[in-house]
Amino acid sequence: MDRGRSALVRWTTALIVGSLAACTTVEVPPSTPAPGARPADGSLPPAIQQPASRWVPVRWSDLPGWGLDSLHEVWGAWVRGCEKPSPVQAPLCAELRPLIMAGTAEQQAWIESRFQPYRVVEPDGSAPQGLLTGYYEPVLDASRTTTFSHRVPVYARPVGVRLGSNEPPWYTRQEIDTLPAAQAALRGRVIAWLSDPIDALVLQIQGSGRLNIKEPDGTVRQVRVEFAAHNGHPYQSVGKWLLDRREIREGNWEGIRAWAAQNPGRLNELLWSNPRTVFFREVPLTDLNARFGPPGAQGVPLTPGRSIAVDPQSIPYGTPVWLASKGVVFNQQRLVMAQDTGGAITGAVRADLFTGWGNWGDAPYQLASRLKQPLQMWVLWPR
Structure with a gap:
């Protein structure tokens, strides 16, 4: 759901070891066959x-x-x-x-x-x-401003980055974290800050999420962030990266989180193994749309x-x-x-x-x- 669809990207054990439901741009479906x-x-x-x-x-x-x-x-x-x-399904909607x-x-x-x-x-x-x-929509705590505990950004789409498979790749995840030029392009584009980089990665893989954001005045409100674009680089599974190196035995998030807790000095190495970064847009979460997924x-x-x-x-x-x-x-x-x-x-x-x-x-x-x-x-x- 980084599913360029809304794109919801998915997450599941399969995604972790190389499947990834949503990390893509919306594909144009083929012409649909006529009714039989x-x-x-x-x-x-x-x-x-x-x-x-x-x-x-x-x-x-x-x-x-x-x-x-x-x-x-x-x-x-x-x-x-x-x-x-679709044109084929539309005539039946009045009956449905x-x-x-x-x-x-x-x-x-x-x-x-x-x-x-x-x-x-x-x-x-x-x-x-x-x-x-399977995939789901994670619910995460966040802060509108950076704090001692919340220092992992959730970025809006940078100016000049468009959703489209024919666009040239933008900066990689590592370059976004380290290059001054990339940081300058993202200045002012932070939607919110998370406390855990693994949570941020899960959010990107799912392609959508609900954030309980603490505002500067201390109030907390829930919003939805939806897929807006990605940086044009291929998705690489961090779970597969760990499995290939025999760092974990099972490619699930519990194993990944445990490895990250035991190897804090190698966390960036893990994250940077996936060059794809997903950008989001913030959407108000009303009582009505909160009853459904993205x-x-x-x-x-x-x-x-x-x-x-x-x-x-x-x-x-x-x-x-x-x-x-x-x-x-x-x-x-x-x-x-x-x-x-x-x-x-x-x-x-x-x-x-x-x-x-x-x-x-x-x-x-x-x-x-x-x-x-x-x-x-x-x-x-x-x-």
Whole structure:
């Protein structure tokens, strides 16, 4: 979510060891396929080829767990997606909105009448095991002014840095920390100050967060910071950097934090191994938008447990997706919405589940940090 989408960048064990859901600019999705026609004889329609995947038509009975999901939990996310629908999905939004108050049986009947399910596989038709990871929106304490305890900056986008993959790279993370020219370019661009450089790194990887900012007058208010741009350098996982050097045994944030506490003199070496830096914009957090996650790449707020980041070359934004994944921390078959993307979310059967927001150690963090398991996906495409 440094997901250039809103870009929410994600974080999860997989991200730490090299996956990174959000550290990217918003990608322009491919042209979406036209609605599929329903064959008159009841046979299945032809497969649909996408740039990064192939959609193979199946019957509803082929979807594991279909009919057992509480569809009302995803309906709100689907309706919010209708704020910025794709041309193919837009005609159905008028029918979708009134059904938000309907029962599960009526919602399911409407889906089955208006959509065709397709299994998402590789472009060549093969179906290897996919990967599901998770990301969340961290909640962090911050200060509007630098203090003895809060000395790690959260930067707004510098003048001259634009969001775009064709832009030349700006200063690296190390250069930002050490070069006078980079410091001069960032003068006056600090949104807030954090106390922990690892927290700042997590915020950048997630691409969005909520800051409890202490103002100069002593008051504390919560704001959201969203992805604005990055410095144009590739993301490198600090967890992988430590694993490759056999400094830690598991690429999770607990291990990274423990290593940092034991090796304070090498902290910059760790941080500078990732040249990418993310810049943010501050957004007021109202009572209404505090109930939802940050905007994803589709441009609509993310819904915990029901919004996923995908490769837009495989699945267009706004597409309902039937997701099936079985593992130790997540054993679910449910309907979700493709509403975001991320730098590490590439390929046919690849998704990052938005788990919500919270402090380090809270349930959204715990699920996002541990979620790395097999995945199957089916897109629901208008007939």
